[in-house]
Amino acid sequence: MATYKYATVPANGERIGYAGGELKVPDRPIIPFIEGDGTGADIWRASVRVFDAAVKKAFGGKRQIAWMEVLAGEKAFTATKDWLPQETVDALQEFRVSIKGPLTTPVGGGIRSLNVTLRQVLDLYACIRPVRYFEGVGSPMKEPGQLDITVFRENTEDVYAGIEWKAGSPEADKLRAFIKNELGKDLREHSAIGIKPMSEFGSKRLVRMAIQYALKHNLPSVTMVHKGNIMKFTEGAFRDWGYEVGREFGDQVVAEADLGKAGAGARADAVVLKDRIADSMFQQLLLRPSEYSVLATPNLNGDYLSDAAAAQVGGLGIAPGGNVGDGVAVFEATHGTAPKYANLDRINPGSVILSGVMMFEYLGWEEAGTLIVRGLENAIASKHVTYDLARQMPGAVEVSTSGFGDQIIKGMDG
Numbered sequence: 001m002a003t004y005k006y007a008t009v010p011a012n013g014e015r016i017g018y019a020g021g022e023l024k025v026p027d028r029p030i031i032p033f034i035e036g037d038g039t040g041a042d043i044w045r046a047s048v049r050v051f052d053a054a055v056k057k058a059f060g061g062k063r064q065i066a067w068m069e070v071l072a073g074e075k076a077f078t079a080t081k082d083w084l085p086q087e088t089v090d091a092l093q094e095f096r097v098s099i100k101g102p103l104t105t106p107v108g109g110g111i112r113s114l115n116v117t118l119r120q121v122l123d124l125y126a127c128i129r130p131v132r133y134f135e136g137v138g139s140p141m142k143e144p145g146q147l148d149i150t151v152f153r154e155n156t157e158d159v160y161a162g163i164e165w166k167a168g169s170p171e172a173d174k175l176r177a178f179i180k181n182e183l184g185k186d187l188r189e190h191s192a193i194g195i196k197p198m199s200e201f202g203s204k205r206l207v208r209m210a211i212q213y214a215l216k217h218n219l220p221s222v223t224m225v226h227k228g229n230i231m232k233f234t235e236g237a238f239r240d241w242g243y244e245v246g247r248e249f250g251d252q253v254v255a256e257a258d259l260g261k262a263g264a265g266a267r268a269d270a271v272v273l274k275d276r277i278a279d280s281m282f283q284q285l286l287l288r289p290s291e292y293s294v295l296a297t298p299n300l301n302g303d304y305l306s307d308a309a310a311a312q313v314g315g316l317g318i319a320p321g322g323n324v325g326d327g328v329a330v331f332e333a334t335h336g337t338a339p340k341y342a343n344l345d346r347i348n349p350g351s352v353i354l355s356g357v358m359m360f361e362y363l364g365w366e367e368a369g370t371l372i373v374r375g376l377e378n379a380i381a382s383k384h385v386t387y388d389l390a391r392q393m394p395g396a397v398e399v400s401t402s403g404f405g406d407q408i409i410k411g412m413d414g
C-alpha cells in the first residue's frame with residue numbers, strides 16, 4: 001500500500017479487490033477522482049452530486065462511494081510542482097477504479113500528455129467509447145437513433161506510443177542514417193520521425209476484449225477498423241491478428257467472409273466479426289450506421305472515429321469514455337478542458353456523468369447507472385439543457401452546468 005502526502009484516504013471506505021479476473025467491490029468502495037483542468041471543476045461539482053444521488057436512490061444507505069481526490073494537471077502543479085505526482089498514479093493503481101476530468105496538453109512541446117501517460121503507465125489498453133442517441137437532442141443526421149455503437153480503441157500503441165523525434169535532432173538524423181544505410185530506404189532531409197509500433201499481443205488483447213463485450217451484451221457484430229490496404233504490416237496485421245482471436249471463440253464468433261459457408265454461423269447468437277478500411281468506415285457510419293455495433297480499432301483510427309460518431313448524435317457534451325485494463329480502469333469524458341468556458345458554470349457535464357454510468361456498470365452497480373440514464377433522458381425531454389444542446393434544440397431553455405445536474409437528479413424520479 002502506498003502512502004499519500006497530498007491525498008487523504010477516506011477512513012470510511014474500503015479498497016476494491018481483484019481475483020480470478022473479477023473485481024471484488026465492497027459496499028463503500030474508495031474511488032479516486034481527478035477534478036481536471038479548465039471546465040473540470042464546474043463539471044465535477046455537478047457530476048458528483050448526480051453520482052451520489054443515484055447511488056442513494058438505487059441502494060438506500062446500503063452502498064455509498066467514498067470519494068478520494070487525487071491531484072493531476074494544473075491543480076497538482078500548483079500544489080506539488082509536479083503535473084502528475086507519483087502518488088496519484090499509485091492511487092489509481094491501488095484503488096483500481098477511478099474517474100477523471102480532462103487535463104490540458106500543450107501542443108508541440110512542454111509536458112507530455114498526462115492522459116497518454118496514465119494510459120500507458122497503468123496499461124489501460126482499451127479506450128471504450130459508447131456512442132448512442134438521446135431522444136430530442138439536435139443532430140445533423142436525419143435518423144440519429146440508428147447509431148448505437150461502442151468503440152474499443154487500442155490505447156497503448158500505434159503512433160500514440162510517443163516514440164518520435166524532432167526534425168533536425170541528433171536522434172532523427174541518426175535514425176535516418178540507419179534507415180538509409182542498413183535498410184535501404186530514403187527519408188527526406190530534415191524529417192521529423194515517429195514510430196508506429198503495433199504488436200500481436202497488444203492488438204489481440206484489444207480485439208479479445210471487444211468480442212467479450214459483444215458476447216456479454218448480446219450484440220450482433222464486432223468490426224475491426226484499419227488501414228491495412230496501405231499499412232500492411234501494422235494495421236493489416238491488426239486485422240489478421242483480430243481474425244485469429246475470433247477463432248479462439250469457436251462457434252461463438254463467425255467471420256463475415258465465412259457466413260453462408262456450411263456450418264459457419266450456425267449459432268443464432270454468434271457474433272459476426274468483420275473488418276472495414278478506416279476511410280470507408282467514416283462513410284458507413286454516416287450512411288448505414290445500423291449495420292455496426294462494436295468497433296475495434298487501432299489507437300489513431302479510434303480517436304478520430306469516436307469524436308466523429310459523437311458529433312452525429314449531438315456532440316462532445318454527451319460523449320463518455322473509459323480507459324480499461326485488466327482489473328484497473330479510469331473513466332473519463334471524450335472531450336478536453338474546453339478552457340474558454342472554465343468557471344462559467346456553463347459547460348455540459350453530461351460526458352463525465354455518462355462516464356460515471358460506465359463506471360457503475362464496471363462496478364456491477366448497474367441500478368445506479370440506469371437511474372442516471374433515465375434522469376438524463378428526462379432532463380433532455382424537459383428541454384432544460386446546457387448551451388451546447390440548447391442551440392440544437394428549438395424551444396429549449398438553457399440551464400447552467402449545476403442546473404443541468406439538478407435536472408438529471410430530478411429526472412431520476414420521472
Ligand code: NAP
Binds near residue numbers: 336
Ligand atoms: P475540447 O476541450 O474538447 O473543446 C473543443 C470544443 O468542444 C469546445 O470549445 C466546445 O465547443 C466542445 N465541447 C467540449 N467539451 C464540451 C462539453 N463538456 N460540453 C459541451 N461542449 C463541449 O478540445 P480542445 O479545445 O481541442 O482541447 C482543449 C485542451 O483539452 C487541450 O489542452 C487538449 O489537449 C485537452 N484534451 C484533454 C483530453 C483529456 O483530458 N482526455 C481530451 C481531449 C483534449 P463549442 O466551442 O462549439 O461550444
